[in-house]
Amino acid sequence: MMAKYNGLLPFLSTEMGGLRVDREKGLWSNFSRLSLIKGGEEMKLVLAFVNPEKLWELKKRMFDLKTPGISVDQVMGIGKPLARMADMIERHGAIPKFFPKIRVEMVVPDDKVEEVMGAIREICYTGNPGDGKIFVLPIDDALRVRTNERGEAAIR
Numbered sequence: 001m002m003a004k005y006n007g008l009l010p011f012l013s014t015e016m017g018g019l020r021v022d023r024e025k026g027l028w029s030n031f032s033r034l035s036l037i038k039g040g041e042e043m044k045l046v047l048a049f050v051n052p053e054k055l056w057e058l059k060k061r062m063f064d065l066k067t068p069g070i071s072v073d074q075v076m077g078i079g080k081p082l083a084r085m086a087d088m089i090e091r092h093g094a095i096p097k098f099f100p101k102i103r104v105e106m107v108v109p110d111d112k113v114e115e116v117m118g119a120i121r122e123i124c125y126t127g128n129p130g131d132g133k134i135f136v137l138p139i140d141d142a143l144r145v146r147t148n149e150r151g152e153a154a155i156r
Contacts, residue, residue: 042110042139043108043109043139043152043155044108044109044113044137044138045105045106045107046104046106046108046113046117046135046136047104047105047134047136047137048104048105048120048124048133049075049077049101049104049134050101050104050132051101051102051132052074052100052101052102054123054124055072055102057123058119058120061119062116065112065115065116065119067106067108067112067116068107068108070106072102072103072104072105073102073105075100075101075103076098076101077099078098078099079099099130107139107155109152117136121134142155
């Protein structure tokens with residue numbers, strides 16, 4: 001799996017989670033595709049882009065589900081690929097504006113992923129374009145700095 005390196009990961013090394021940065025090519029890759037199972041369970045990163053007005057209800061539901069932790073950022077973006085909007089760009093002479101969204105990130109045990117995704121969809125669904133997106137990514141390992149706990153123990 002290759003993704004464009006955007007300069008936000010300046011110090012990654014093989015000792016820091018198995019990521020390799022090739023600054024000349026501008027790429028980063030996870031060369032260790034085998035998931036390390038620590039503490040008996042796999043973990044996943046649930047990454048959701050949702051509308052700001054849904055954050056309070058979403059946060060409350062995640063705490064009700066006893067999600068181990070949650071991180072939130074304010075972001076701006078366009079959900080459709082710009083290439084698919086080429087005719088709009090030609091007609092109006094401008095790239096469509098970015099829309100405010102909230103990026104929500106949670107590392108959860110594999111067996112809670114469907115429950116978390118279902119709750120996010122239930123809360124954020126309006127049926128209108130721009131309701132959001134949910135992505136699920138593998139997590140190879142986790143480490144709680146204070147206690148040196150690894151794997152699932154680090155997120156509980």
